[in-house]
Amino acid sequence: MQHDVEFRGQAGAYFGIWIVNIVLTVLTLGIYSAWAKVRTRRYFYGNTFIDGAAFDYHARPLQILIGRIIVVAALTVYVILSGLLPLVAAVLALIYLGLVPYLVSRGLRFDRRVTSYRNVRFDFVGGYGGAFWSFILLPFLNIFTLFLATPFVTRQISHYVTRNTRYGDRPIEAQMPVGGLYGVFGVTVLLVLLTAGSLVAVMAAAVPGLFTGEVSPAELEFLMAQDPRLAVLPFLAIPIYLLFIIAALAYFVVGRNALMNAMVLDRIHRFRSSVSITRFSWITISNFLVCVVTLALMIPWARIRVTRYMCDQTKLIAGGPLDAYAAEVKQSSGVVGAEFMDLEGVDVGAAF
Amino acid sequence: MSAPHSDDDGAARHLTELRGEWFPTGSGRATPARLRGVGKQAYVHEVDGKRLLTSAAREDLDISQRLDSVARRTTFPDGSVFVTYDDDGVDRLIGTSDFSRLINWLEVPHPRLLLVALFGIALIIGVYRYGIPVLVTVAVAVTPQPVVELVSDAALQGIERQMLSPTRLSDARQQDLSEVFEDLIVLTSGAVQARDPVLLFRDAAIGANAFALPDGTIIVTDDLVRQFSEEEVAAVMAHELGHVEYQHGLRLLYRSVGLFALITLITGDASGIFNDIALQGGALVALAYSREHEHEADAYAVDLMITAGRDPMALATFFEKISEETSSLGALGWLSTHPETDERIDAVRERIGQQRPVGSTPL
Numbered sequence: 001m002q003h004d005v006e007f008r009g010q011a012g013a014y015f016g017i018w019i020v021n022i023v024l025t026v027l028t029l030g031i032y033s034a035w036a037k038v039r040t041r042r043y044f045y046g047n048t049f050i051d052g053a054a055f056d057y058h059a060r061p062l063q064i065l066i067g068r069i070i071v072v073a074a075l076t077v078y079v080i081l082s083g084l085l086p087l088v089a090a091v092l093a094l095i096y097l098g099l100v101p102y103l104v105s106r107g108l109r110f111d112r113r114v115t116s117y118r119n120v121r122f123d124f125v126g127g128y129g130g131a132f133w134s135f136i137l138l139p140f141l142n143i144f145t146l147f148l149a150t151p152f153v154t155r156q157i158s159h160y161v162t163r164n165t166r167y168g169d170r171p172i173e174a175q176m177p178v179g180g181l182y183g184v185f186g187v188t189v190l191l192v193l194l195t196a197g198s199l200v201a202v203m204a205a206a207v208p209g210l211f212t213g214e215v216s217p218a219e220l221e222f223l224m225a226q227d228p229r230l231a232v233l234p235f236l237a238i239p240i241y242l243l244f245i246i247a248a249l250a251y252f253v254v255g256r257n258a259l260m261n262a263m264v265l266d267r268i269h270r271f272r273s274s275v276s277i278t279r280f281s282w283i284t285i286s287n288f289l290v291c292v293v294t295l296a297l298m299i300p301w302a303r304i305r306v307t308r309y310m311c312d313q314t315k316l317i318a319g320g321p322l323d324a325y326a327a328e329v330k331q332s333s334g335v336v337g338a339e340f341m342d343l344e345g346v347d348v349g350a351a352f
Numbered sequence: 353m354s355a356p357h358s359d360d361d362g363a364a365r366h367l368t369e370l371r372g373e374w375f376p377t378g379s380g381r382a383t384p385a386r387l388r389g390v391g392k393q394a395y396v397h398e399v400d401g402k403r404l405l406t407s408a409a410r411e412d413l414d415i416s417q418r419l420d421s422v423a424r425r426t427t428f429p430d431g432s433v434f435v436t437y438d439d440d441g442v443d444r445l446i447g448t449s450d451f452s453r454l455i456n457w458l459e460v461p462h463p464r465l466l467l468v469a470l471f472g473i474a475l476i477i478g479v480y481r482y483g484i485p486v487l488v489t490v491a492v493a494v495t496p497q498p499v500v501e502l503v504s505d506a507a508l509q510g511i512e513r514q515m516l517s518p519t520r521l522s523d524a525r526q527q528d529l530s531e532v533f534e535d536l537i538v539l540t541s542g543a544v545q546a547r548d549p550v551l552l553f554r555d556a557a558i559g560a561n562a563f564a565l566p567d568g569t570i571i572v573t574d575d576l577v578r579q580f581s582e583e584e585v586a587a588v589m590a591h592e593l594g595h596v597e598y599q600h601g602l603r604l605l606y607r608s609v610g611l612f613a614l615i616t617l618i619t620g621d622a623s624g625i626f627n628d629i630a631l632q633g634g635a636l637v638a639l640a641y642s643r644e645h646e647h648e649a650d651a652y653a654v655d656l657m658i659t660a661g662r663d664p665m666a667l668a669t670f671f672e673k674i675s676e677e678t679s680s681l682g683a684l685g686w687l688s689t690h691p692e693t694d695e696r697i698d699a700v701r702e703r704i705g706q707q708r709p710v711g712s713t714p715l
Contacts, residue, residue, distance in 0.1 A: 008421075010420075012461040013420040013421070013459075013460070013461055014420075015461075015465070015469075016420075016458070016459035016460055016461055016465050016468070017419070017420070017459050019465070019468055019469050019472045020455060020458045020459045020468060022472055022475075022476070022617060022618060023468065023471060023472045023475055024455075025617055026475050026476070026479055026617070027475070030617075033617070039417075039419060039455075042416070042419055042422055043419055043420060043422060046419070046422030046423055047421075047422065054422075054423055056423070056425065079499070080496075080499075082499075082502060086502070117380075118375070118380040118382065119375035119378070119379065119380055119382075119433055119435070120378065120379070120380040121378070168380070296618050296619065297469075299618070299619060323380075323382065325380075326380025326381070326382075327379065327380050327381035327382070328380075329380050330378070330379075331378030331379070
């Protein structure tokens with residue numbers, strides 16, 4: 001039985017929530033930001049329906065506020081120490097770096113535990129070691145492969161995030177293929193080389209000696225002032241920027257589809273993600289342009305639009321009736337209220 | 353329950369009970385249920401049947417805030433949950449806080465939301481125009497000296513690596529200019545002297561230019577010394593001391609932090625390319641802001657030159673030479689970071705006119 005993921009959020013309603021959040025956050029010097037986050041999350045989760053039932057978000061603003069105060073305090077201590085006792089600050093920086101895997105795993109756990117579907121909370125069982133391997137050691141080792149292993153790093157991070165997630169006490173399995181990611185990777189490298197190569201050829205033809213060091217940057221500036229046609233040179237980099245933006249969007253889309261299509265909940269429920277690279281790129285880029293033209297006032301509309309598209313392209317292929325299934329699932333013990341605070345701030349962009 | 357209720361009965365029922373779903377603690381098993389308030393107690397019964405599912409004192413219930421059409425969750429002390437979409441019913445039967453009511457009243461799509469939005473826009477502009485500058489001034493005032501030095505050292509190391517090399521000026525020339533510099537320092541305010549400004553000579557590929565770091569270190573390039581008279585170099589040094597006096601470097605740094613916070617607030621925690629580009633826009637604004645700083649430093653330089661008994665017009669002639677000699681490669685360095693030269697020449701002339709000591713003869 002295939003279920004749609006239905007998003008019922010409306011730009012108008014979210015605009016009100018968004019603007020009131022901004023006003024109150026400014027008026028309270030940032031304190032309201034914790035309440036703002038909870039209202040925003042509740043709005044998006046509460047409007048996401050599968051089989052007629054919505055998700056819910058349970059975080060308490062005070063939990064989030066305490067977490068944020070601790071983060072700000074830690075950074076302030078670091079800044080002050082770095083001025084007064086640089087050596088102590090360097091040690092502190094190392095300690096903070098060592099804390100990153102802890103923050104990532106605890107952040108994910110908090111996020112999952114305050115999310116529910118049909119009154120059953122999600123959970124996260126990933127620990128420090130997995131986070132250290134996925135987010136620090138493997139990306140570091142990737143440098144020595146000249147970043148050629150990047151899709152494997154992406155896969156490891158995705159696996160850490162999804163395989164450690166539980167719905168109630170039920171596990172999620174996933175064996176994400178990397179072929180698609182390598183496809184995006186290969187096409188990107190090829191296009192960048194081609195574009196950069198032709199740009200270099202154009203520039204070398206326009207300004208002889210530019211790449212042999214005969215023309216210094218100051219001289220180039222002078223030549224450009226002399227010949228207005230050369231003033232277009234800096235704009236030649238735009239195709240490269242665009243290429244990188246679209247490549248990043250395509251990489252995200254292919255990764256999300258590959259991961260979700262490989263996910264199996266409790267060995268019976270599957271997922272289908274059919275996000276299109278062109279459609280998603282169009283939505284993202286046009287959203288961005290609309291937000292720029294309207295001086296950010298259309299941000300709520302843009303967010304609703306992209307969320308609705310992502311939900312529309314996501315299906316749950318249930319192995320049986322969902323209401324009966326949810327009734328059987330046991331919530332992991334100690335999930336509710338166990339978290340002292342929201343160790344947020346490390347957003348790993350999980351697809352789930 | 354065999355006969356259908358009359359309309360009156362149904363309406364009355366609706367006023368005293370809510371329809372929804374009830375979940376046992378931590379369970380996904382939903383039971384269609386109705387919640388009734390009787391006195392200070394709240395009861396949840398099965399919809400079809402009389403079985404009592406849970407009950408509690410109304411004041412012990414934990415009710416989620418009203419938020420557009422999102423489901424309302426009422427959590428009972430035993431951990432079980434009653435979920436309903438009947439917002440008005442929840443507010444009437446169980447109650448809601450005034451704070452929650454106010455927030456919701458502001459948020460809902462209604463003509464008054466336009467006023468809220470206009471207020472929001474005015475607030476953002478107000479924070480940008482007045483709030484951030486005040487915060488920047490406070491932050492600059494409370495920044496301890498070691499932090500200023502740390503920031504300056506880092507900045508110096510950065511530009512040394514990127515574009516500076518050891519000076520090729522003769523020791524005698526350096527000595528002369530250092531004396532000129534010392535003579536200017538003596539006349540500066542206590543704030544500048546407390547920073548103990550240091551003059552550094554460096555050769556740079558960028559041509560004639562000078563920089564001031566927040567801790568008072570001033571760097572003069574070889575081309576500046578070679579191409580301009582001592583008086584003109586003194587005027588440029590005075591200009592850079594103006595940056596030190598007004599703490600322009602630190603102000604710019606704190607301003608960019610404040611702007612970052614403001615933009616992040618508007619674009620939200622869902623970062624994306626909009627956030628990135630908005631921050632690039634912030635950098636452009638910082639550039640415009642630095643133009644204002646240049647004017648302040650110019651005015652300061654004119655005053656300092658007059659106090660030192662030097663020719664303040666040297667600053668104007670420096671600008672003139674540089675704008676005339678655009679064909680000279682050396683001048684381009686200055687122009688890229690110091691635009692609108694004509695306007696600045698006029699401003700310098702005007703300032704000299706205002707500052708001329710009484711009784712002196714016009715030039």
